[in-house]
Amino acid sequence: MTPSPNDQTTLPKIHILMATYNGEMHLAEQLKSLAAQNYPNWKLWVRDDASQDQTVPILQAFRDKGHDVHIVQGEQLGTAQNFIALVRDLPDADMSWIAFCDQDDIWLKDRLSRGYSALQNTSQDRPALYSSRTFIQEDGSERHLLSAKRRRAPSFQNALVQNIAAGNTILLNPAATALMQKAAQRKAPVVMHDWAAYLLVMGAGGRMVHDDNPTVIYRQHAENQMGANLKIRAQALRFLLLWQGKFRMWNATNIAFLQSNSTLLAPCNRVILDEFSLLHKPGFFRRLGGLWRLGLYRQTVAGSLALWFAMVFNRL
Numbered sequence: 001m002t003p004s005p006n007d008q009t010t011l012p013k014i015h016i017l018m019a020t021y022n023g024e025m026h027l028a029e030q031l032k033s034l035a036a037q038n039y040p041n042w043k044l045w046v047r048d049d050a051s052q053d054q055t056v057p058i059l060q061a062f063r064d065k066g067h068d069v070h071i072v073q074g075e076q077l078g079t080a081q082n083f084i085a086l087v088r089d090l091p092d093a094d095m096s097w098i099a100f101c102d103q104d105d106i107w108l109k110d111r112l113s114r115g116y117s118a119l120q121n122t123s124q125d126r127p128a129l130y131s132s133r134t135f136i137q138e139d140g141s142e143r144h145l146l147s148a149k150r151r152r153a154p155s156f157q158n159a160l161v162q163n164i165a166a167g168n169t170i171l172l173n174p175a176a177t178a179l180m181q182k183a184a185q186r187k188a189p190v191v192m193h194d195w196a197a198y199l200l201v202m203g204a205g206g207r208m209v210h211d212d213n214p215t216v217i218y219r220q221h222a223e224n225q226m227g228a229n230l231k232i233r234a235q236a237l238r239f240l241l242l243w244q245g246k247f248r249m250w251n252a253t254n255i256a257f258l259q260s261n262s263t264l265l266a267p268c269n270r271v272i273l274d275e276f277s278l279l280h281k282p283g284f285f286r287r288l289g290g291l292w293r294l295g296l297y298r299q300t301v302a303g304s305l306a307l308w309f310a311m312v313f314n315r316l
Contacts, residue, residue, distance in 0.1 A: 014042045014097045014112055014171070015090060019082035021049040023103035024058060026219060030105055031062045039112035043068040044101075047086050050076040055103075083167075083193035088184035093177045100194065102168045106217040115171030118209040127176035127206030129197060132169040134218040146214060151299050154208040156269045159199045160254070160276050161307060161316075162298045165208065167194030168216050176201050179264055188260040191250045199258060203273070205266040248315045252280065279316050287311050 016034065020027065034044065046069065048056055056073060063069035077085060083100060090096060099112060115130040122128040135144040150164050158164065172180065179200050190196040201208060255277050262270050272294060279290050291311050298304045310316040 011041045012097050014099055016042055016044045016099050016101045017083060017086040018044060018046045018101040018103060019049060019079055019086060020046055020051060020055050020103045022051045022053045022055060024054040026104035027055060027058050030103060033107040036109050037112050038109050039116060042112060045086055046071045047082050048073045049082045080190050080192050084184045084190060087180050093181035095174050096177045097174060098172050098177050100167045100170045104219050105168050108215050111215040114211060114215055118211060119173050122173055122207055125175055127179050127201045127204050128173040129165060129176055129201045129208045130171040131165040132211035132213060132215040134166055134169060134216045135214045136218050136220055138220050149212060150210045152297060154202060156202040156272060157294060157296050159202045161296050163195035163198055164299060165194050165198040168218060170194055170197060176206060179204055182264060183261045186260050188257045189253055190257055191253050196257060199254060200264060203258060203265040203269045247310060251316060
């Protein structure tokens, strides 16, 4: 689908949520890629996290060129909570399509149109999430690598132990936006906003579409909050984080987040969440049986084996 400018009055407005912090180095190029989208009906909502550089003036200059931009300057919250605050404060969330946007990427021209095309026929009352692969550009390099494929189907059992929804490619339909806003209003801590979205949509019995076609150029540089999922680097980092207990800490945060929003989950997934929370309790054989019954999995064989390793050493 490639909308024409004449579609602006018939296509729903997509609200692009951008969390910024000291982004002057790459922001102008990202804004240029938003202006070049072939989906014409969008509005940019920005919450700046107390930047000390020219981020806000760059945004104001973009707005002054006639683009629909709303800018809020707030106290410093950090990346995840900055995005959550944008979701929480968005008006008419139950009628809004939203796309998450990082300040330092470059969107391909069909970033929005591919997502909308993939989700537009979803039932209005069913939460739906779109994400895609990305091109990865190492800092200072013109070479673009392609992020990993998603080899297994999305599910709540996958979301509990792995985030496969790259935040810079996410589009949410209005039902998913409303779900996210209800959770955001409860102000429970999250690991990252994109993982929270994947957990909630899958947990509520929603739908996820993962596109093997990339829609974003992800620029890998020293200031990135999270590194790209390059195979060897990601496997080594995953094992290190697991051994250091970071994975266990993330799981504890996600469990608390989901428990505080349990009324938003499908009944069958509330049961799965309750049993997953028991994997944090002492008792090797309880953890062994629980992991087997739940059918948790990651996208690769190596990743799934790491789950069993984590269970054995009580780092899940």
